[in-house]
Amino acid sequence: MPVPILETRGLVKRYGSVTALGGLDLSLEPGVIGLVGANGAGKSTLIKILLGLIDATAGTAEVIGYDVVAQGPLLRQFVGYMPEHDCLPGDVSATEFVAHMAQINGLSRSAARERTAETLRHVGLFEERYREMRGYSTGMKQRVKLAQALVHDPRILFLDEPTNGLDPAGRDEMLDLVRRTGNEFGISIIMASHLLGEIERVCEHLVVIDAGHLMRSGPIREFTATTGTLAVEVDGDVSALHQRLREAGLEAAHEGRQVLVALDGEAAYDIIRDACDDLGVGLVRIELLRRNLEDIFRERAGEGVHAAS
Amino acid sequence: MQPADARTGNIYDLGYRNYTGKRLGRRHAVLALYFYTLRSAFGLGRRTSSKIIPIVIAVIAFLPAVAQLAIAALVSDEVDIITPEGYFGFVEVPIALFCAAIAPEITGRDMRQRTLSLYFSRALQRRDYALAKLAAFATALTLLTLMPQVLLVFGNGLATNDVTGYISDNWADVPRTFAAGLLIAVLCAAGSLAIASQTPRRAYATVGVVAWFLISFPIANILVFAIGGVGRYAVFASPFDFIYGCTLWIFGVGAEFESVQEEAGFGLWTYFVAVLAYIGAGAALVVRRFARVSA
Numbered sequence: 001m002p003v004p005i006l007e008t009r010g011l012v013k014r015y016g017s018v019t020a021l022g023g024l025d026l027s028l029e030p031g032v033i034g035l036v037g038a039n040g041a042g043k044s045t046l047i048k049i050l051l052g053l054i055d056a057t058a059g060t061a062e063v064i065g066y067d068v069v070a071q072g073p074l075l076r077q078f079v080g081y082m083p084e085h086d087c088l089p090g091d092v093s094a095t096e097f098v099a100h101m102a103q104i105n106g107l108s109r110s111a112a113r114e115r116t117a118e119t120l121r122h123v124g125l126f127e128e129r130y131r132e133m134r135g136y137s138t139g140m141k142q143r144v145k146l147a148q149a150l151v152h153d154p155r156i157l158f159l160d161e162p163t164n165g166l167d168p169a170g171r172d173e174m175l176d177l178v179r180r181t182g183n184e185f186g187i188s189i190i191m192a193s194h195l196l197g198e199i200e201r202v203c204e205h206l207v208v209i210d211a212g213h214l215m216r217s218g219p220i221r222e223f224t225a226t227t228g229t230l231a232v233e234v235d236g237d238v239s240a241l242h243q244r245l246r247e248a249g250l251e252a253a254h255e256g257r258q259v260l261v262a263l264d265g266e267a268a269y270d271i272i273r274d275a276c277d278d279l280g281v282g283l284v285r286i287e288l289l290r291r292n293l294e295d296i297f298r299e300r301a302g303e304g305v306h307a308a309s
Numbered sequence: 310m311q312p313a314d315a316r317t318g319n320i321y322d323l324g325y326r327n328y329t330g331k332r333l334g335r336r337h338a339v340l341a342l343y344f345y346t347l348r349s350a351f352g353l354g355r356r357t358s359s360k361i362i363p364i365v366i367a368v369i370a371f372l373p374a375v376a377q378l379a380i381a382a383l384v385s386d387e388v389d390i391i392t393p394e395g396y397f398g399f400v401e402v403p404i405a406l407f408c409a410a411i412a413p414e415i416t417g418r419d420m421r422q423r424t425l426s427l428y429f430s431r432a433l434q435r436r437d438y439a440l441a442k443l444a445a446f447a448t449a450l451t452l453l454t455l456m457p458q459v460l461l462v463f464g465n466g467l468a469t470n471d472v473t474g475y476i477s478d479n480w481a482d483v484p485r486t487f488a489a490g491l492l493i494a495v496l497c498a499a500g501s502l503a504i505a506s507q508t509p510r511r512a513y514a515t516v517g518v519v520a521w522f523l524i525s526f527p528i529a530n531i532l533v534f535a536i537g538g539v540g541r542y543a544v545f546a547s548p549f550d551f552i553y554g555c556t557l558w559i560f561g562v563g564a565e566f567e568s569v570q571e572e573a574g575f576g577l578w579t580y581f582v583a584v585l586a587y588i589g590a591g592a593a594l595v596v597r598r599f600a601r602v603s604a
Contacts, residue, residue, distance in 0.1 A: 153328035
């Protein structure tokens, strides 16, 4: 089993009478990890504790084997952080700022310059990197924020809502960049987001926290396992097919241009095929539906269950 | 390969490589912050408008030295209008202006723009950050307190007919000048940053620093001269007054006739102690502020 990149034991954070984290035990292996929870669930609090920006009320945390408190400055040479909020000074250029941040992370002046040029290119900032950042668009600012988190080649990268404020195209590019950074350069990524669709596209592992407690942690495929429902799309009379399948003893539901059928053994496929043949409708598609994360959370919210697994 | 138009807004994967070089750690981080802050105190690496105020104030601090050198060169070789201890009296106001204008930028900028979270999630600690900022600002002020005097000493030495005689007459003033220049710079840095760091708002910080230097001054003088008794202690609340008292003590010169230092009647060494106490308290306040500020 690989060494965990992140391990917390009984992590508690209280603000007065409010408990932001209530005894979090977490152990994560390297990879691209999504951190999901509603606003106020404790995502940012957890990240800030791991970065040493705030102190935990109780408990310990280790990142890549270093204690976040006792070995803070040493650990943070290998950590990158892209905050959710604005953090860029307006009156310096991206080049100047990112190079400075690289030096604060322990790179020599010349190494910092070289890495700055490479990293800004990596995130897609070219000639404009010599201009003052006050004139940048939101998309450009987000790229600089990512660049300053990457410039020193961290071993672990914390991204807090990296697509905040981006338009759909910018969002796609940012997610693509995050995925490539994680997969191709061996950097572990912890990405906090309240948008499940984004997590699903980028992450391999999912951590769900709710009200400061761990709800679930596991590979993303565990969350999106198959549902046991077949979607049958036909070119023809959908309601007739629906009728026929029910008569054949299948549990079926009519939904738009398709019929949803509960998969009850292999026989169902034959019944569907024969029914289409009898009715003379063209069979366009039979698909075994996978659940997406949003469905799962909707179900959970409906049940009102906070079951930890 | 670079695309023909690099500004189309797409993300191209061109540059990223893993870094295998040395990581120099916390000490390097602190030094990098120190030099970056020192440069930014004079607006270097920033737009022209950021350079105007610090450079104009620096020029004002140099004016008396330049004026004296000009007079010495044109009129006579034996003119010695400005004494070293007197020079600190001349540059007090430019120093106060520099503190009021620049101290809020030194600490407030990172709070306003929320850059602090990027610093504190890097290879330094909150205390390192506070002390690096303080040291950089003190260094910037040292340029104002000492460089004009260095110019003066060189200029006077060159203007005189007897260079070796000039040096032997004045050498004792050199360490005193350095001691006083350093103390004043560190004191003004610690005091003004202690005030300015309490707020991210530039306007409040500037008013606070101005109040510390300029409003305390007439009030202290009124209390000392008009009330006396316990009112004499007000001299320790006015930076201009206790800085000058400390300078006089360093140069071993007595308080001038009818000056506030004479009227207050304390031994001049007490001003030196006051300066040290202010430096300690100011530095502690800056460190405390950044230990607590949320990032």
